[in-house]
Amino acid sequence: MNRKTLVKRTRAKQRRLSADDRRSEFVTKATELFAEEGFGCGTRALARRLGVTQPLLYRYFPSKDDLIKEVYRKVYLEPLEIGWEKLLSDRSRPLRVRLQEFYEVYTDAIFNRKWLRIYLYSGLKGLDINRWYVGMVKDKILTRILRECRHEAGLATQSRPSAAELELAWVFHGGIFYYGVRKYIYEAPVLEDKAQMISDALDLFLAGFERMAESATDRRRAPIKIVG
Amino acid sequence: MNRKTLVKRTRAKQRRLSADDRRSEFVTKATELFAEEGFGCGTRALARRLGVTQPLLYRYFPSKDDLIKEVYRKVYLEPLEIGWEKLLSDRSRPLRVRLQEFYEVYTDAIFNRKWLRIYLYSGLKGLDINRWYVGMVKDKILTRILRECRHEAGLATQSRPSAAELELAWVFHGGIFYYGVRKYIYEAPVLEDKAQMISDALDLFLAGFERMAESATDRRRAPIKIVG
DNA sequence: ATCTCCGGTGATCGCTCGATAAACTGAGCG
DNA sequence: CGCTCAGTTTATCGAGCGATCACCGGAGAT
Structure with a gap:
């Protein structure tokens, strides 16, 4: 051979x-x-x-x-062989640190012209492999993140996250993803410090989740008071 | 004629x-x-x-x-003829309300299969019109939003937003945009209530901006305490 | 040295593409 | 009615596409 x-x-x-x-x-x-x-x-x-x-x-x-x-x-498959589950679920380390490191590793893997362009092409073609990838992100990343957040906030660990929680995680994840699109597809000027971008996005998400967790009993969303 | x-x-x-x-x-x-x-x-x-x-x-x-x-x-041009400036800058109405309404109107205009697909195709082709659009979003939407936020928070209204602020706004904007991509390009299941998605995303963004505004004097980002 | 096998090439097929030229058609007008 | 000309069609061109064929020639086996 x-x-x-x-x-x-x-x-x-x-x-x-x-x-x-x-x-x-x-x-x-x-x-x-x-x-x-x-x-x-x-x-x-x-x-x-x-x-x-x-x-x-x-x-x-x-x-x-x-x-x-x-x-x-x-x-699709080659850059995804890193041990994401361990990175996200290792509760011996603070959640904030885990999330920061995970998204730095994750974006290191997919933030390049090659990966992003092929991903978008396949998305526009409506290929099965694209839907598979989206489902993978949901199940292996976002659901896991939400479970860890719920655990950290002392909430009951339910098997599946609520639709509103999931959407929150998607908006967060999509915001980070769009950074890569702007940089490598649109070739627009972006904040060069990727780690800081992730850190800021995490601040947003965690603050939002915290707020959502605080008003966990009443199901309807309570708008926060505006700044200033 | x-x-x-x-x-x-x-x-x-x-x-x-x-x-x-x-x-x-x-x-x-x-x-x-x-x-x-x-x-x-x-x-x-x-x-x-x-x-x-x-x-x-x-x-x-x-x-x-x-x-x-x-x-x-x-x-590109047809759906953009709505008076966005007034919608965002009308300070007689609360900022939260303005932002909510703006993003509902904005996403009504661009969240459809036709617009999103042509936008992504042009982005992959690297056409000038795409860069023009990205610049337009930055100048006409994000910069304006940040200016209003700074005004609301009692901060000095500087002509141009800082890079970190702008990135924060981009992540927020991209997160909302990605909702449309997931729904109309990937045809993945999403939270059906678009208005609530916008509201939740706004909660995240405004909370994050508030936090950033609080620590406006020291330039380095201070990570927030994690939930729980 | 000779044979054999297989990686690699040149020529070409059938098809579709964008684009062009020429022929046709019918409404409007005298 | 018959002329005219803009709107429309038929026919076709040259180029590029994916795919297939017969053929070539060097490395390894005998």
Whole structure:
């Protein structure tokens, strides 16, 4: 299985790579190109970037769609292999610290041009994998965060968060996410200190949750008094 | 200029519309189709939806790109003709009420499949009109909101908000925006009561701004005590 | 040295795209 | 009625797309 990767380099172009190396190289470069140009980008441009001819792609992938699916799998799943559960649920550390560290790690993973662009493209296409990701964020991140917040506030740990709580967490999460979109998609000027942005957003969220928790008995939202 | 719009309807298909009517009909339908299928959608599909033949498009628009530009203009500018400045800056009404009403009106205008999809497509394409829009949000909405908040909190009204303040407002704004993306792009289940979502987000933001205003003298962020 | 296998290439097919040119049609007007 | 011309269609072009084919040639086995 582990073939020789030593290839004669005297020729103008490297040739005769092993099948596994070629395949993974294709996926990597395809990810970069599709992130940049969108999935409408042609197979010839992809081949040109790889330094090979276009029909060679079809020796490794039955169709362009199959290549795209592989790109999705790589982009979505690869950066998500970090132990998020432990990061969020380790109650030996203060919640504020856990949340701060989690969002710094999480945004380190997804705040780049490649990930965000492919994510948005797949969202606009309405692909299943996008809905799967949204559901994953809800179940593995937001629900977990809310459970920890409820525990910290001394509230009963219910299995599933209320719709209003969840929406609050989504607005918070979306606000942070939008920072990445502004920076890497819109290329708009943003506050450079990402950690401070996260910290400020956390202040907002935790203060809001605290307020919501205080008036937990009456179900209707009580508007806070305005500043000043 | 105002030509007869009465057209012989006895034929299978309506024909011979006036030039102005045709043109605006083209832009309207093109907007719908491009929002649905993306700008990669062909001119033949567009013509089919309009019930005319494809070359007819080129009598009204020099190229597909020109048609697309017109679509952008219509989509971006049309819903933005509401008097936002007055809504935000009318100090005879409480700030909380102004903000709530503004965001309800604003999201009524942009939270629909058509607007959001075209906005995201243009963002991914890196078009100038997208950066213009982001700058408009910053100058006409966020800066104005921050000015009103500073005034309400009795702080000095400076010409331009600080970077940290602006980022706070962006996170808040982005959180609300992401609600629309989740609902109309991802088609994920969301809290149906949009007004309550806005109200909750406003609670978060105003509480956060209040806290930031309290510690206005020392520049470094002071993390709040965690809940519970 | 020769054979064989397979990574890699050149040529090409069928299709769709945006765009153009030429032919057609019918309402308005003398 | 017959002329005119703007509005509309038919036919077609050249380019680029995804995909397929026959073929080439070097590395490893014999």
